[in-house]
């Protein structure tokens with residue numbers, strides 16, 4: 736395995752980035768950095784950052800770049816990122832992507848950008864059925880990945896809730912924002928030779944297997 740591994744997971748909202756990032760986190764002992772999770776943590780704790788982010792998140796818009804980039808810089812400076820990280824939901828536009836290049840160039844740059852490909856209709860089904868644990872953040876799906884007991888987290892018994900921005904009206908705008916602002920990153924990373932697309936429509940375990948073999952094929956990990 737390389738000394739440091741930085742992965743950027745790309746894909747429409749609901750593609751399975753968080754689900755796969757959590758699996759990789761365990762498999763490689765690398766932190767998942769989900770900017771959405773960090774914003775939600777701040778929202779729950781009613782910090783200034785949380786209050787600022789809320790108005791954007793409620794509409795499915797991106798939180799301003801300056802705020803988001805500073806937040807990521809701060810997160811990456813923490814000691815658990817010394818061996819790399821799995822980026823989930825960042826960068827999300829070209830400004831963030833070039834800022835991220837600058838931040839991690841000194842760490843050897845990005846190793847690979849797996850693009851988890853999924854049709855919009857399927858993404859919509861996944862998002863509207865997503866449930867999240869209020870205490871540990873574990874992610875479930877009412878049909879595809881249900882907890883043992885409805886509404887209760889398998890890991891810590893926490894209450895499962897539906898994110899406010901997972902309602903269909905907001906999801907449509909999040910998909911629009913993805914195509915307008917985030918999808919240009921596909922070309923950006925392709926041009927750098929970092930893009931690797933995989934089929935996200937298979938079941939969770941199978942997507943993980945495909946992702947691991949892609950990482951091995953590209954020399955990011957040694958199997």
Ligand code: ADP
Pocket residue numbers: 746747748749750751752753754755861862864865866874875876877879880935936937938939940942
């Ligand atoms: P993202 O982080 O890309 O927005 P998530 O990882 O949160 O997506 O997944 C969205 C929803 O779809 C969750 O409810 C999750 O349990 C479910 N899910 C994730 N991957 C799959 C899959 N391969 N097959 C079926 N459901 C999935």
Ligand code: AMP
Pocket residue numbers: 748770771772774791792793795796797798799803823824825826827831900909
């Ligand atoms: P996610 O958890 O990735 O679905 O993100 C939820 C929401 O958090 C998004 O709709 C945005 O409002 C905000 N957000 C997450 N990541 C970013 C980012 N990199 N830049 C701007 N806003 C973000």
Ligand code: ZN
Pocket residue numbers: 868869870871872873888889890891892893
């Ligand atoms: Zn939990």
